[in-house]
Amino acid sequence: MDKSAAQFFELIDRLGNLVRVNLRGAGSQHSLQPVHLQALIYLSIANRYSNTPQALTEYLGLTKGTVSQSLMLLHRRGLIERQGDASDKRLVRLALTESGAQLLKAIQLLPEWTQAVTCIAPQRSKIALAVLKELLLALQLGAGNRSFGVCNTCQLNLHEGPRSYRCGLTGEKLSLPDTRMICREHQPRQKPRR
Known part of the structure; x- marks a missing residue:
């Protein structure tokens, strides 16, 4: 493997591990797994062409079953809502509820990252x-x-x-x-x- 490629891989793998630890810690307070928080984060930034279970599955790179189970849990908890598409009845649209948006604000995912980035010249x-x-x-x-x-x-x-x-x-x-x-x-x- 190219040395530069190996260094990128190692650094990004370590950063990814830190992200997962951060998500696990933030989610555990609310009995949520990292995948649940990733779904909520995605829905908070996805536009109207991208707020479907299929798009979420592609974005996360997970199986349909994993995403489906995660969405069912988030829906039961009142963190997301599911709506039929007005023009294509086969599509389901997903959106954060007010509770879902408030949860994302409350869990504060980025304080350590914000602090670390301030140590780097702009x-x-x-x-x-x-x-x-x-x-x-x-x-x-x-x-x-x-x-x-x-x-x-x-x-x-x-x-x-x-x-x-x-x-x-x-x-x-x-x-x-x-x-x-x-x-x-x-x-x-x-x-x-x-």
């Missing part, structure tokens, strides 16, 4: 974020997975004027908050060739 932090985003995208696309990127970074996001956006895939108008959410249909913008 410019170095920007560079690190850019490198990690580039690595994530390369791994996703290399494996044939969807990128689930933020709408305003998608080549299908059409900026029509001041604060006016439209989805080039669906033709639907997008609000400014819509453009800040992640989307299952995200298509990364092509980088200009150097």
Whole structure:
């Protein structure tokens, strides 16, 4: 294995372990597993094209059964709601309830991360974020997975004027908050060739 690739793998594996420990600790206070918190976090950032059980399954990279069981538990606890899609009766849409949103606010997932990031110079932090985003995208696309990127970074996001956006895939108008959410249909913008 390439030394640089091995170092990235080791560091990200260790960071991933810390994330899971953080999720386990935060969830245990509410009798929730990390997958339950990951589902709630996803639904808090997913747009209206991405709030389905299938999209959540793809995003988490888990089995349909695991996601289905997790969603049933979250629904029974009143943390999410399930609604039929108005235009396609086969689809189920998921959304956080007020209780689900309050739980996410209450569990404070990021204090240690916030503290750690403040120890890094802002410019170095920007560079690190850019490198990690580039690595994530390369791994996703290399494996044939969807990128689930933020709408305003998608080549299908059409900026029509001041604060006016439209989805080039669906033709639907997008609000400014819509453009800040992640989307299952995200298509990364092509980088200009150097």
